[in-house]
Amino acid sequence: MPEHSTEKRLHITVDVTDTTPVVHCRGRLVAGETDVFYKDLRDLMALYKEIRVNFAEVTHTDSMGLGTLARVYVHAKSVGAVVEFTNVGKPIRQLLGITHMLAVFQTVGENGIRMG
Numbered sequence: 001m002p003e004h005s006t007e008k009r010l011h012i013t014v015d016v017t018d019t020t021p022v023v024h025c026r027g028r029l030v031a032g033e034t035d036v037f038y039k040d041l042r043d044l045m046a047l048y049k050e051i052r053v054n055f056a057e058v059t060h061t062d063s064m065g066l067g068t069l070a071r072v073y074v075h076a077k078s079v080g081a082v083v084e085f086t087n088v089g090k091p092i093r094q095l096l097g098i099t100h101m102l103a104v105f106q107t108v109g110e111n112g113i114r115m116g
Contacts, residue, residue, distance in 0.1 A: 009033065010058075012040055020050045026057035029065035038068050038075075045081040056087035066099060073104065086112040 010033035011026045021044055029037060044051050061069075076083045085105075088096075096102040096113070105113045 010037060012037065014040070014044070020052055021048055023051060023053045024057070025053060025055055027059065029058055029061040029068065031062060031064035034064045034068040038071055041072050041083065042075055045076060045079050045083070049080060050082045051084070053083060053085045054087055055085050055089065055092065058089065058092065061092055061095065066095070066101060069096075069101065070104075082114060084112050084114045088113055 008030070009027050010029055013024045015022045015024065023041065023044070025037070027033070041051065041053070072083055075081075093102070093113075096105070102113070
């Protein structure tokens with residue numbers, strides 16, 4: 001029986017109370033959820049040149065999620081923006097390492113990955 005849990009969905013909230021918006025993500029960055037994630041970040045890059053994405057509550061990503069992170073990276077470079085992913089969990093950090101994507105992104109401190 002398929003599981004219809006909200007844990008499989010990606011929930012995004014944006015906090016713009018500071019000069020750098022913080023995008024809080026909760027759930028799974030997987031196929032079916034990636035287009036909204038990319039669109040939200042792309043729209044923010046039109047307004048801000050630095051964006052922080054909190055991945056503390058992102059539990060899983062798949063190949064579509066990895067592809068979307070690459071799309072975010074390319075778009076950030078093309079518009080002169082910087083996207084910083086913070087609180088990236090060990091499983092996702094390991095997946096980025098295994099796929100050699102971690103080398104593409106500039107690592108920031110212990111808990112973040114910087115793109116752009």
